[in-house]
Amino acid sequence: MDLSTTYLGMNLKNPIVPSSSPLSYDVDGVRRLEDAGAAAVVMHSLFEEQITLESEQLDHFLSYGTNSFAEALSYFPEQESYNVGPEKYLNLVREAKEAVDIPIIGSLNGVSTGGWIEYAKKIQDAGADALELNIYYIPTNPIVTGGEVEQMYLDIVRDVAAEVTIPVAVKLNPFFSATANMAVRLCGAGAKGLVMFNRFYQPDLDIEELEVVSSLKLSESTEMRLPLRWVAILYGHVPADLAITTGVHSHVDVLKGMMAGASVTMMASRLLKKGPQAITKVLQKMEDWMEEHEYESVAQMRGSMSQAKVAEPAAFERANYMKVLQSWTPDPSATRA
Numbered sequence: 001m002d003l004s005t006t007y008l009g010m011n012l013k014n015p016i017v018p019s020s021s022p023l024s025y026d027v028d029g030v031r032r033l034e035d036a037g038a039a040a041v042v043m044h045s046l047f048e049e050q051i052t053l054e055s056e057q058l059d060h061f062l063s064y065g066t067n068s069f070a071e072a073l074s075y076f077p078e079q080e081s082y083n084v085g086p087e088k089y090l091n092l093v094r095e096a097k098e099a100v101d102i103p104i105i106g107s108l109n110g111v112s113t114g115g116w117i118e119y120a121k122k123i124q125d126a127g128a129d130a131l132e133l134n135i136y137y138i139p140t141n142p143i144v145t146g147g148e149v150e151q152m153y154l155d156i157v158r159d160v161a162a163e164v165t166i167p168v169a170v171k172l173n174p175f176f177s178a179t180a181n182m183a184v185r186l187c188g189a190g191a192k193g194l195v196m197f198n199r200f201y202q203p204d205l206d207i208e209e210l211e212v213v214s215s216l217k218l219s220e221s222t223e224m225r226l227p228l229r230w231v232a233i234l235y236g237h238v239p240a241d242l243a244i245t246t247g248v249h250s251h252v253d254v255l256k257g258m259m260a261g262a263s264v265t266m267m268a269s270r271l272l273k274k275g276p277q278a279i280t281k282v283l284q285k286m287e288d289w290m291e292e293h294e295y296e297s298v299a300q301m302r303g304s305m306s307q308a309k310v311a312e313p314a315a316f317e318r319a320n321y322m323k324v325l326q327s328w329t330p331d332p333s334a335t336r337a
Contacts, residue, residue: 001287001290001291001295001296001297002296002297002298002299003015003283003286003287003297003298004297004298004299005039005258005263005264005298005299005302006241006263007040007193007241007243007263007264008105008129008130008167008169008192008193008241009130009167009192010040010103010129010130012039012040012102012103012264013039013102014037014039014283014286014298015039015254015257015258015262015263015264015265015298016037016038016039016254016264016265016267016279016282016283017038017039017040017041017042017105017243017264017265017266017267018033018038018041018042018266018267018268018271018276018279019042019195019245019266019267019268020042020043020044020045020107020132020134020268021044021268021271021272022044022272023268023271023272023276024041024042024043024044024096025044026092027092027095027096027099030043030096030099030100030104031099031100032276033271033276033279034100034101034102035276036276036277036278036279036280037279037280037283038102038276038279039102039103039264040102040103040104040105040129040264041096041100041102041103041104041105042105042107042132042266043089043092043093043096043104043105043106043107043128044107045107045108045109045134046086046089046106046107046108046109046119046123047109047110048108048109048110048111048112048114048116050085050086050089051086051115051116051119052114052115052116086119086122089123090119090122090123090126091126093106093123093126093127093128094126094127097126097127097128097129098127103129103130104127104128104129105128105129105130105131105132105169106120106123106124106126106128106130106131106132107131107132107133107134108120108123108131108132108133108134108160109134109135109136110133110134110135110156111135111136111137111152111156112152112156113152113155113156113159117156117159117160117163118163120133120160120163120164120168121163121164123164124163124164124165124166128166129166130166130167130168130169130192130193131160131164131166131167131168131169132168132169132170132171132193132195133156133157133160133168133169133170133171133191134171134198135152135153135156135157135170135171135173136173136198136200137149137152137153138200146176146177150176150182150185153170153182153186154185154186154189157170157186157189157190157191158189158190160190161189161190161191162190167192167193168190168191168192168193169191169192169193169194169195169240169241169243170186170191170193170194170195171195171197171198171245172186172194172195172196172197172198173197173198173200174196174197174198174226174227174230179230180233180234180237180238183234183238183240184237184238186240187238187239187240191240192240192241193240193241193242193243193263194234194238194240194241194242194243195243195244195245195266196226196227196230196231196242196243196244196245196246197226197227197230197245197246198245199219199223199245199246201214201216201217218269218272218273219246219247219249219268219269220247220249220269221247221248221249221250221253222247223246223247224244224246224247224248224249224253224256224257225247226246227244227245227246227247228244228256228257228260229260231244231257231260231261231262231306232260232261232305232306232307232310233306233307234261235260235261235303235306235307235308236261236303236306236308237308241263241264242261242262242263243262243263243264243265243266244257244260244262244264244265244266245265245266245268248265248266248267248270249267249269249270250270250282250285251282251283251285251286251289252289253265254282254286255286255289255290255301256305258298258301258302259301259302259303259304259305259306260303260305260306261302261303261306262302263302267279270282
């Protein structure tokens, strides 16, 4: 069974790539992912804040929504308490690349076009085969327009792509008003891959202590529907490889991603819950399913259920909205209760 695929110009043995997570905090973690069958690994992110927390431009972006209260800065952890510093990160990329035979994808997380972007070149020089750019930005200032936000993304991608010769993928959020258009423009700025979607972590409220509570809730398979839909829509319409992240837990999720048009599917929550060995089980179940349904390769199924290929393309658009609403019927047992 041929599970091989290509992503960002790299030939991968299968379409499962662990996304940025604590599992890649050290070389042993990367080795365990490779041993379990991972085709490549996205390293945990190097944050702009770790590189230049004192920069005036970064302070401008981080002050959005803080109303200039000094207490807002308390939400940022001390650098020693999360991830590692820039030089340690570069050493980790270098050591991981030497320790394993699978591609290593570096990860940069930032929100401005400051001097931190030069670290894209340093990550490349450390041996990374590609770079994932995670622009994690929440525009809370009411005077900032959607056009300004889009231009900020495009500027960052263009500046990072200009620093390196390795391929750059962009991890998108799902909240653009015209996602398809933004995808095309990001490709024009230099993106060779689009990763869908970034998962914004939502705060909760403690009504007893009157505090904002930050907590991590791992994804579930149902969350894959949003990126699945957009990959199916964009397949064949953008000059970039597509990756699905968020909600990839089972072999069925991986197969769905391939049929929608993804080159790879990225896992994190499943691996944090079950450990790297979950990759081995998913790959085995993939092979069993493909054999049962007489598929010879992943390439054979890629894009077969994209919007361009399915019998009812409108299922990805507004027509399906009405159909779903009309299909609901009440549960008799709930009525009795």
